[in-house]
Amino acid sequence: MHRPSGAADPATDRLAAAIGRAGLTGITAKQLAASTDLPSDQVEEGLERLVAERAIARHGRGLWALSRFSSDHPASPAFRGPAWFVGEFEREFALRVAQVPTKIQFAPNEKLPVHRWWPYVQGFSAGFVEEVCRKYGAGPGATVLDPFCGSGTVPTTARRLGARGIGADLMPIAAFVARAKGTWEVDPAAFGSHVDRVLRRRGVSRIAPPFLRETARQFDPAVLRSLLRLKENVWATPEGPVRLLLQLVFASILVDSSHLKRAPCLGYTTKAGLDATTPFRLFRARARAVGQDLELLQRDRGTWGPPPEIHLESFAAVSLPEGSVDLAVTSPPYVNGMDYVMNYKIDLAWMDFVRSYDELARLRGTMVACDNIPRSVAAHHRPSPAVRDDPWVASVTREIERNVRSKGSYRRSDMAAVVAKYFDDLVPVTRAVFRALRPGARFVVVNGDSLIAGTYVPGDLIFARLATQAGFEVEAFEVVRDRRSGQRRGFRLRESVLTLRKPLRAG
Ligand SMILES: C[S@@+](CC[C@H](N)C(=O)[O-])C[C@H]1O[C@@H](n2cnc3c(N)ncnc32)[C@H](O)[C@@H]1O
Structure with a gap:
């Protein structure tokens, strides 16, 4: 342990070293006396000296920790x-x-x-x-x-x-869903006939799976074949509101047909009973719900907004x-918060909104900053005066920078720039x-x-x-x-x- 200042004092150095070993958890004066073999009055004296040097701080009940730990610890008065x-x-x-x-x-x-x-x-x-x-x-x-x-x-x-x-x-995918969820003019009976047509045609499709490398891990082969068949059938529908709703139904069954779940981030899970019929079954059930809701909505059609x-x-x-x-x-x-692009890449890819990893990265670079934005985006960011001059932004980014430096192994060394960019992204909106x-x-x-x-x-x-x-x-x-x-x-x-x-x- 390196003490910042003060004359050489072996007892105080021993104390500081023991406090350093206790790390984030901290250590009491009694424990220090036991671990350093120093009498309690010498422990008290040494602690006082270290406090005066700002090398340590009290955190929690009677616990001592190095200041660099305690300033970021919720129990510390410096936090x-x-x-x-x-x-x-x-x-x-x-x-x-x-x-x-x-x-x-x-x-x-x-x-x-x-x-x-x-x-x-x-x-x-x-x-x-x-x-x-x-x-x-x-x-x-x-x-x-x-x-x-x-x-x-x-x-x-x-x-x-x-x-x-x-x-x-x-x-x-979000803008698409928002648009589709506002599409209420579709006749439920006509929608039902299209759903029947989509579900009727089975067999091998001619369309290719999305570009994602993990597609084979996400879906069983039989499920994948059914999804591609369904996609081809849905996309064959003439462009217009019915197709929009059928595409929405298709998007809504992707995760449920896969070995993934959102909780809330997208991750793998174990699911029983996934087979070639799963996508068709899920599609039928979701489409039925859409049809029922259209009927319900259309009972008070006169009251809707545009x-x-x-x-x-x-x-x-x-x-x-x-x-x-x-x-x-x-x-x-x-x-x-969430990396929306990462969490919705399966939907983005299957719905043909994004066709390559480069496009995914470009999209992520345009969204409100999260801790997955490309390093180059954070590096090129220059805070606006509104964000730069806000004392709270300044103090939290300074502290993040200090903590990241002292931890030495944080997942991003440029986290302070990411946070400043996050606030800057919100200002124009x-x-x-x-x-x-x-x-x-x-x-x-x-x-x-x-x-x-x-x-x-x-x-x-x-x-x-x-x-x-x-x-x-x-x-x-x-x-x-x-x-x-x-x-x-x-x-x-x-x-x-x-x-x-x-x-x-x-x-
Ligand atoms: C918390 S969600 C909003 C959810 C919404 N209130 C709802 O009920 O569905 C935040 C949204 O911000 C979007 N977003 C992120 N960066 C954006 C940006 N720069 N411009 C517009 N939208 C952005 C994300 O795609 C995400 O859908």
């Missing part, structure tokens, strides 16, 4: 965790952060008409979106926007409430008339939403925080701070759910709902 940031945020914005348990996850959607057409673990609950729309009066005639629309929970719900839904997403407008691009590039949106609701990717909203309208954002290389990153609160730079007022911040950190067991993260408001009069 800035959720409570510190929430307290500062409450003071800065003169509001109380309330705990309001709310069901915001996708799970209940799996039983709901339309939303059940394509389970999207990262989506939020249609019930929550409906509640927000009702709360802010976004009914017939209103325009509701989701700038990260994923599977289209917001635009679909808006349409059901009579409003006009607008969505944007950069991931082609078909949603879905953009396959960043919302920052979508040009809507200024002040034309009445409500925006979204859930952006969380800081250090936030500005575009601000411009599109009418004065007085709300922007409701479901978001979360994270623990990155031992640094607590309040992604949701930082998002709120950056949004105020775009002109928004912070109206409310509610914690709706606890999450567990994947990095440190027992460390509680949160999911939150932030309500922003565009002021009635500009600044």
Whole structure:
């Protein structure tokens, strides 16, 4: 152990070495006395000296650890965790952060008409979106926007409430699903006949499997043959709304026909009973659900809003008339969250949205940064003044950099740049939403925080701070759910709902 300063003192050096060996767990004064054979008064004296040199810090009850460990340990006084940031945020914005348990996850959607057409673990609950729309009066005639629309929970719900839904997403499978889930004009009987035709033709298909190297591991050979047959039959349907829905059904059975599951990341699992009939059986069942939902929807056809407008691009590039949106609701990717491209590559490849690994990498480079973005993308990123000048971004990125350096073996040495880029990717979208909203309208954002290389990153609160730079007022911040950190067991993260408001009069 290298002591930063002070005259040579063998007893103190022995203590420092023992504390170093205890690592992250830390060690008590009593244990130190036992392991170093030093009398307790000499231990106390040495500890005092090491504290004065800032070489060690107390963490937890009576435990001592090297400062480089303790500053990133939640039990250490040097660690800035959720409570510190929430307290500062409450003071800065003169509001109380309330705990309001709310069901915001996708799970209940799996039983709901339309939303059940394509389970999207990262989506939020249609019930929550409906509640927000009702709360802010976004009914017939209103325009509701989701700038990260994923599977289209917001635009679909808006349409059901009579409003006009607008969505944007950069991931082609998400934009496709959002578009298909808003396609309700199809006659259920005609749809049923197409489903029968698709299921009738069996035998070997002429089309090739997707480019993914792991296809043979993902699917049993017989299942793969059936999927290719089904794909050829579906793609043979004339272009139009029926084909869109048949393709959606096809996309929805891919993971269930494979040895994969999403929990929430895509991974291998053991499944019994997969055979050549599985894809046909799953397709029939899912298509039946779509047909039933179309019938149900068409009973109150007069109440729908217009078909949603879905953009396959960043919302920052979508040009809507200024002040034309009445409500925006979204859930952006969380800081250090999911690599959407990796998790949906099977869908992207099978649906022909992406045809090579190069295309997958290019797509990943355009999405909001996650910790899988190419190193060159992070290296070329220059933070914008808004992000660079935010003291919270500066402090968390500095700490990440320090921790990564001291750990020596973190999976990415450029993690601080990835985090800065993540915030920078959100800024132009936030500005575009601000411009599109009418004065007085709300922007409701479901978001979360994270623990990155031992640094607590309040992604949701930082998002709120950056949004105020775009002109928004912070109206409310509610914690709706606890999450567990994947990095440190027992460390509680949160999911939150932030309500922003565009002021009635500009600044
Ligand atoms: C949490 S999900 C949204 C889920 C959505 N609320 C739903 O209910 O399905 C975040 C979405 O952001 C998308 N995304 C990531 N980077 C993006 C970007 N730069 N522009 C637009 N969308 C992006 C992802 O593809 C993903 O679908």
